[in-house]
Amino acid sequence: MSSGSGSGSDVRVARALSILGHPALLMPGAVVWASIARNAPPSVLFTAASASVFVALCVGVYSAVQVRAGRWAHVDASVPRERGQLNLFLALLLFGTAGALWWSGQPRPVFLGLVLGGGLVVAGHLLRRWLKVSLHAGFAVFAAGLSWPGPVAFGLLALAVGVCWSRLVLRRHTLAEVVVGFVAGGVAGFGFHLCAA
Template sequence: MWEEAQSRLAVLVSVLLHPAAVAVALFLLLTLCYHDNFLATFGTATFFVLLAPVGITALMRALGGVSDLDITDRRERLLPYALITACYLGGAFSLRWAGAPREVVAAMACYFTVTAVCTVITAFWKISMHMAGIAGPVVVASLLLPKTALLSILLIPLVAWARLVLRRHTPSQIAGGAAVSALVTFLTLLAFGLAP
């Protein structure tokens, strides 16, 4: 009974803190804090971090290119991840072109760089994209939205716990996803002049 309850809670955590959901929440907070044109900026960001990636994954699932929406099979990840990486790059350029605040453009660039690096790693090893999808945004939030830092940092062990309970990843895959994402995100923000 306890294991079943634990498993259900882990599924709930994984769904609520899915990388796409976290991305939308991050861009909502960034746009509210730094907005120039809220609707255009948040709408553009949402298209590129939620609608396009979910659409790509759903289409690939319908066409039989991936077995499930989480893309649990590492061998099936390369094409959708490459396409999603392209979405993030398109998002960064679109936001820049639309005159979005530097912080918002930088956050989208972080999604591009992290996903690009994780896609290359995925060719050889199954890295946890759920952990990458929480650790990077935590770094962004800690540096650009410091009032959210403590709360957001607590999400990292919560997601790690959920992925372990669901047996989706090994501890090293979880640690790898978090470490790669945090480092690449920090370096990307540094390149934008937004990290110390």
């Protein structure tokens, strides 16, 4: 996939960064921090965190079931057919959860993050014929955008750069796929602040 390669220690560090920066782990934390930074009431903080964890758990269960049933080779869904199925499931889940939160009268930032996350997945899905957009990179940058401004955002941005590096070292993506994911995540983060104000 990628022209990048690394030593054994590079690969170990890259695996650790890739796990730490996995959207299912990173996004719930970023959502909680963003809610705290915006002085969200406890009920809103609980709803935002619960929705984020719910999405992460649903994706984890869906991927595990696909592998256990023999329909997927790995939970990473690296094969194009598998990745397409995951993208569609994830987009519907994000948009559906956002719709439920909107219908229940939650504040705009609570459901807007899910909508933009769904948009990020759809963008990657639409570009799948030409490249496999790195959603690891995209969601890592989006997490930093949710936490912007402040020291946490800079820490998450540094992690995002590490995640991008890890995807190259592990040969999960090409440089172009990582760059497109990084830019798409930045657009989603900018869109969040533009629309949540």
